[in-house]
Amino acid sequence: MKRALLLSGGVDSSVALHLMMERGEEPDLFYIYIGADEEGFEDCPSEEDMEMVRWLARHYGRPLEVINLHREYWDYVVQYIIDTVRAGRTPHPDMLCNRIIKFGYFNEYAGRDYDQIATGHYASKRIVGDKHYLATAVDALKDQTDFLAQITYPQLVKAHFPLGELPKSEVRRIASMEHLVTAKRKDSQGICFLGKVDYNQFIEKYLGTQPGAIVELETGRVVGEHRGYWFHTIGQRKGLGLSGGPWFVIRKDIESNTLFVSRGYDVETQYGNVVEMPEMHFITENSMEGNEQEVTFKVRHTPDFTRGVLRHEGGIYTLFSEELIQGIAPGQFCTIYDVEHKICHGSGVIARGMRLAK
Structure with missing residues (x-):
């Protein structure tokens, strides 16, 4: 089986490489370069990332190729961010970044020659019969399925998540034990691919x-x-x-x-228990039997899951939460899981949140 691994220059993808080499999977390595926009808004950590990635390629003796997705990123992901915040909604750039850039254009330009595309995401897969399902990671605090809940089924089939069964502490321990150059790098907390860029500064540049x-x-x-x-x-x-x-x-x-x-x-306005979505993206298949299904869900990146009932009626998906949830933000994604929060079924863009009396 021919495998590709996307390296970011961070500790997670570095340990993913180490694990794959230990298992004899020997992936070809790729780094996605974004770069500056026309006005010089630079992908700040890219030079340091490249140093780390080149070190890893030399250390493990694997070929490395840099894939330039500058135009695709700025045309699709950045434009989505700007359009969404201008409309008063809350964007989730990591969702589009994974679907359009990492598993989308990368596959189109380079990944199509590979059976698997591996990343350092904290997620896993479950195969039942001949069907693949996106599954949560062992480390609930680091689980990133809510960043992957817009990928397509063909993208999921090719995806490989070596870190899915490891807690973050073990990933750090492996990086330290193996003396990886990325062992002490901090986790990225910024916009997808823009690392240390301040979010408000980024928005101000485009919207003033x-x-x-x-x-x-x-x-x-x-x-x-x-x-x-x-x-x-x-x-x-x-x-x-x-x-x-x-x-x-x-x-x-x-x-x-x-x-x-x-x-x-003002609990009436600050908290809600109903989430409306005009459509729902199901990754593997529409998991609903009939028009109603018991689920767990997230409306933001958190280790906690909330129970509820998803209903499809009149062309609208409505989620009725068992608990009041704070800060339902239009534009954000609501990610849907099974009742045991093991399988991620997909996600939908939040149109509005409400509170209904029980």
Whole structure:
């Protein structure tokens, strides 16, 4: 079997390489280069990443090829981010990054010659009969299935996740024991492929600033000023610059450029138990038997799962949560799992969140 491995320059993909070599899988190595946009907004850690990747290729004696996906990334992923925040919604760039870049254009340009495309994601696969299913990783805290829940079935079939059965602590231990150059590198927390780039700085570069009022939802009192509604997301607590809190972002009025906030005592508006999605992407197959299914789900990246019922009616997918959930943000993805949260069925873009009395 012919295998490709996408290296990022981080500890996770480095240990994935080590494990594959131990198993005799001997992958060909690839690094996806994004680079600067037309105005010089640079992929900051790329030079350091390249040094790490070249070291790994030499260390394990494997061929390395750099794949330039600059145009594809800026045309699709960055444009999606800008369009989404301009519309007042919350983007999830990692979802598109995985589907369009890592498992999409990479496969089209280089991966098509391989039986498997491996990555350092914390996820796993389960094969039942002749069907492949995206499954959660052993390490619930690091599980990244909610970043992979938009990949297609053909992409899943080719995907290989060597870290799925390991906790992060073991990955770090292996990197240290093997004296890998990436052993002490910190995990990336930024925008997909843009690493250390500050998110607000990134958004400001493309949309600028547009000061507007911050209004207390319950009283209508102006309590501050924001620099642009696109810097804020529903449920956000930090970064508002208000005293007397904690304050939470409850709603955004794009037409008036107003941000509505609450100290948290308005449970009616801050929490919801219904999530509406205009469509649902099922990775392997539509898992619903009839129009209703018991599921677990996430509306943000968290190790915690919430139980609920997914209903398909009138062309709309509606999720009824057993618990109140805070900060349901339109534009974000709701990721759906089986009741035991072992299998990731897919995801849908949140249109709105509501609260219904039980």
